[in-house]
Amino acid sequence: MTRPPEILAIDGGGTRCRVACEVNGQRFQFESGSCNVTSDLDGSVTQIMRGLNGLAAEIGAEEADLLNIPCYLGLAGVTGAEKAQEVADRLPFQHVRIEEDRAPAARGALGRQDGALIHCGTGSFQAVQVDGHARFAGGWGARLGDEASAQWVGRLALSVTLEVQDGLHPASDLTRGLMDHFDNATEIVAFAANADAAAFGRLAPQVTKAAAEADPLAQAIMQRGADRLAFALAHLGWTSDMPVMLTGGIAPSFAPYFDAPLQAALTPANGTPIDGAISLAHDFRKEITG
Incomplete structure (x- = not known):
């Protein structure tokens, strides 16, 4: 040195x-x-x-x-x-x-420019920065929030699978695959009782893959997450002339579910x-x- x-x-x-x-x-x-x-x-x-x-x-x-x-x-x-x-x-x-x-x-993502950040990894949060000042939403952890995170997607997929068992939705490839993996509803409940955020998050790739293959229940989960992200940005002050950066492993999977103005604003993160x-x-x- x-x-x-x-x-x-x-x-x-x-x-x-x-x-x-x-x-x-x-x-x-x-x-x-x-x-x-x-x-x-x-x-x-x-x-x-x-x-x-x-x-x-x-x-x-x-x-x-x-x-x-x-x-x-x-x-x-x-x-x-x-x-x-x-x-x-x-x-x-x-x-x-x-x-x-x-x-x-x-x-890191925005530098000093005006813009918005959507971070969705194991956890999630959103930010809008104007004139160097950032406002945040989310990031409160798996028990109280982290909507549209990988753990949220995985957990919601299990909830939907149980709703299928109750006859509230027709089964789909996603729910059949999860039921095959866990064998029965009892095993799903037992898993969820002890699973941490990372364990739920490891189920998320099954959802994003199924959504890309037009599974209706998987697509509904992804749409619900995308709607929540767009809702947060709007309330934080995002406008369509501001760039939006996506970070975190699952964040890009929500892009097809955003409306046209938000899709058009997507820009690679600066850092x-x-x-x-x-x-x-x-x-x-x-x-x-x-």
């Missing part, structure tokens, strides 16, 4: 935690495990510090050398200022800003959440150094 980095940036999500910096114009990054400060604060702190230690080794520094550098963290499970302060109190950084993980995702975290870290450094 010829000189220390100016900033540290951390993007911590339910799947992985990325810790990054830039040295002499070159980005260095280390990836550790799952990080959600609401569901597992102790584990999240462990993964953040593991990532910091790994990054220090990557750039030829000691961990202690990085603790006085301005550090920006966008973390899953930060539900407000009180939670952010609780996390900050557990970390050794001297200059730290902690926000929810939606903020770096929006900055990733860690790109956004680095950008926000530079903003933070400017604030504290003047």
